[in-house]
Amino acid sequence: MSDICELCRRADLLQIYEPHGSTRGLKVYLCDCCGLVQSLPRIDRAGRAPAAISGGADWGDVRTGKSFRTQAAIAALKRHADFNGDLSVLDVGSNRGSFVQAMLQTAPHAAITAIEPDARIAESCAHAERTEVVCARIEDAALETERFDIVHSCHTIQHLAEPARVLADHWRGLKPGGLLILDAPNIALIDSGDIAEEWFIDKHLYHFSARTLMRLVSAAGFVVVAAPDLADRKNLLIVARKMNCGARPLLADSREVAEAARLISAYQAARARNLAALTFVAAEIAAMAPKRVAIWGAGRLFDSLVVHGGFVPAMLSHLIDQHLLKHVDSRFGRPLDAPESLARANPDVVIVMSRGFADEICAEAHQLAPRAEIITYSDLLQRAHLRKAA
Ligand SMILES: [Zn+2]
Incomplete structure (x- = not known):
């Protein structure tokens, strides 16, 4: 895997930060061309670490936040999809089935394919009605072309080594006009004066802003129909539609580069001050x-x-x-x-x-x-x- 930027594909990555307590030896880089913040090396096949409850970068496999996002995803989707129709839905990284359950309840004719790599967790969706459970990583799941009306991916994209390739695969798996609903952590959160925990954790290879995530989605051939809520500094929730827009050149974005550099420098100063306090x-x-x-x-x-x-x-x-x-x-x-x-x-x-x-x-x-x-x-x-x- 080469060290080029996942968004603009240029080799302008500058090391900007070294996380504390990384067990993978990750370092954080800023693309000097488009402003995407990304961690290297992109080790995506590392074994699962045991639950490390830590304020450092080794913060482990304790997933508690995803189910809190289900209602926001359903509400955003309802504005763009007919929940009374026959919907074919792909849920990426189903976890304990919070989205699957909510979708089954709100969309009476929806059929769901739930992809979850952890067999013990996948088991929690195994007996749900109208649901097919696939125990696999999304990178390895061979999706049928133009099968789905909706692809839902919540807090998964930041873990992937090649998010652009996976988004292209979501695009291929969607019917023309189908919807992608994507949710990811928002790097804007590091601009909190009271931050004490390491934000650049080993499990996250990408650290998106609203701008860089929307550009990555557009570059995969989608049209963003609902941009992230600027008031939400924790999450980036995007709804996008599959269109035939063709590839567009990705222009440099000096403003995004400067903002990311400012954010990370403010974060380092605030965190050091707070840890000392x-x-x-x-x-x-x-x-x-x-x-x-x-x-x-x-x-x-x-x-x-x-x-x-x-x-x-x-x-x-x-x-x-x-x-x-x-x-x-x-x-x-x-x-x-x-x-x-x-x-x-x-x-x-x-x-x-x-x-x-x-x-x-x-x-x-x-x-x-x-x-x-x-x-x-x-x-x-x-x-x-x-x-x-x-
Ligand atoms: Zn770039």
């Missing part, structure tokens, strides 16, 4: 003893708090995490508890260690432990920066 966050939590302190969120932020901030989890009365409980039963020797245990725990303080779901968790924590003071990671981080500056 975690020692102060850990000290503030430790000083809360002898109060009964529970932390909700044992994932990447919590990992950073222990690894970079030196926090000692033994002082906690409870460590809560609903999603990680499906994968592990303890973190740093501390058993994980389900949210319901908060109702019995009667904590004095609940610390919400989440950036993306802080509001939802705060509301739930308040219901389960109405007496407890609820403090968010972003409150603690703000105070830590003030103390650090003093």
